[in-house]
Amino acid sequence: MTAASNSNPWAPWTSRPFCTEDTRYCVFTNAGFQGPNRGLSIIDAPTDGTGNVTTAAAFFAELLSSLHPAPETAEEKSPPYQVRDIPGKGKGIVATRKISRGQVIMVDYAAVMADARFPSRVKREQGRQLLEEAIERLPDAKEVLNLARSSSDPDNVPVTEDVVKTNSFSVNIAGKEYMALFPRIARINHACKPSALTHFNSTAFSNTVTAFHDILPGKEITISYSPFGLPSPARHKILLAKWGFTCTCALCSSPPHALAASDARRNKIEALGKEVVGLVEIGGTADLKKAAELYAEVVDAVKAEGLVPHLGGHYDVLGRLWAAAGEVEKGKGWILKGRKEEEGYERSAAGGERV
Numbered sequence: 001m002t003a004a005s006n007s008n009p010w011a012p013w014t015s016r017p018f019c020t021e022d023t024r025y026c027v028f029t030n031a032g033f034q035g036p037n038r039g040l041s042i043i044d045a046p047t048d049g050t051g052n053v054t055t056a057a058a059f060f061a062e063l064l065s066s067l068h069p070a071p072e073t074a075e076e077k078s079p080p081y082q083v084r085d086i087p088g089k090g091k092g093i094v095a096t097r098k099i100s101r102g103q104v105i106m107v108d109y110a111a112v113m114a115d116a117r118f119p120s121r122v123k124r125e126q127g128r129q130l131l132e133e134a135i136e137r138l139p140d141a142k143e144v145l146n147l148a149r150s151s152s153d154p155d156n157v158p159v160t161e162d163v164v165k166t167n168s169f170s171v172n173i174a175g176k177e178y179m180a181l182f183p184r185i186a187r188i189n190h191a192c193k194p195s196a197l198t199h200f201n202s203t204a205f206s207n208t209v210t211a212f213h214d215i216l217p218g219k220e221i222t223i224s225y226s227p228f229g230l231p232s233p234a235r236h237k238i239l240l241a242k243w244g245f246t247c248t249c250a251l252c253s254s255p256p257h258a259l260a261a262s263d264a265r266r267n268k269i270e271a272l273g274k275e276v277v278g279l280v281e282i283g284g285t286a287d288l289k290k291a292a293e294l295y296a297e298v299v300d301a302v303k304a305e306g307l308v309p310h311l312g313g314h315y316d317v318l319g320r321l322w323a324a325a326g327e328v329e330k331g332k333g334w335i336l337k338g339r340k341e342e343e344g345y346e347r348s349a350a351g352g353e354r355v
């Protein structure tokens with residue numbers, strides 16, 4: 001990270017920001033962000049239209065001037081995965097050694113971040129220019145330009161636009177939605193029962209990938225692009241509309257009876273969850289007892305469906321429901337079980353034992 005210096009009038013940006021003619025949006029680049037080969041370009045509105053610098057642009061500038069390159073982690077020195085060809089999905093990442101539940105697989109940094117509203121607020125040509133500048137100003141533009149594309153009309157869509165659309169995740173920074181492209185995470189395919197989770201840190205612009213469960217060598221590492229726990233019709237709709245592909249993950253390719261059983265569990269989790277909330281709102285002892293009984297069914301279905309990496313939070317809720325229903329000892333038992341489960345996960349997740 002390059003600190004503000006007297007010789008650079010645009011610090012913390014390493015070059016003069018590129019702005020559209022109306023200056024509604026600009027590209028701010030720091031080519032040294034997180035080391036000489038990474039860099040970060042931000043597409044954001046520098047002013048509120050009256051010449052005042054908006055909080056978002058000022059926020060980024062302040063944050064960037066105080067960020068320092070993260071020390072190289074064990075997983076960066078010797079990653080536990082390789083990028084490989086995955087039949088039917090282009091490339092993907094595959095574990096090269098055993099990765100344990102809760103272990104950090106990779107920490108990636110955004111290379112491009114853009115106000116999610118910018119495409120609808122600038123003319124098409126301006127949008128294209130902004131994206132082109134944002135990517136070309138990075139030290140390794142090719143790393144981004146070589147990422148997957150998904151447009152059905154690749155000859156008529158600029159590479160920059162296609163790549164950013166295919167590979168960006170939405171993140172929230174200071175209450176505002178951004179599209180963020182993490183070039184290494186971009187190689188991770190989606191699965192409806194993923195083997196890893198991502199966690200975005202909005203003050204470091206980092207995204208950490210953690211193992212959801214143990215992953216054996218040779219197995220693909222996957223994350224979920226859609227909200228967790230949806231039944232297949234709902235997630236297919238989102239993946240097609242937002243990501244432009246038809247999912248061929250293990251769950252979606254499973255035999256019809258297995259897929260139907262999974263959907264039934266997911267629908268049941270949602271319906272029971274709503275019923276539990278209703279009963280808690282009524283709040284009588286008998287209602288709370290019924291809520292606890294139903295929540296026990298939710299926990300079983302969540303477990304059977306493999307929807308959480310650790311069940312501690314669910315056990316805690318179950319314990320509190322039993323306690324509220326007057327069954328204090330039973331409640332305590334579940335709360336303690338929840339704590340034990342959380343401790344085990346936190347140890348492995350924080351673990352020092354990065355892969």
Ligand SMILES: C[S@@+](CC[C@H](N)C(=O)[O-])C[C@H]1O[C@@H](n2cnc3c(N)ncnc32)[C@H](O)[C@@H]1O
Binds near residue numbers: 166189244
């Ligand atoms: C963010 S990229 C993931 C990495 C990409 N496969 C590559 O070659 O770099 C997203 C693209 O990967 C493919 N993809 C990811 N998950 C998939 C899945 N579950 N089923 C089918 N295609 C998938 C789709 O083509 C999608 O547009």
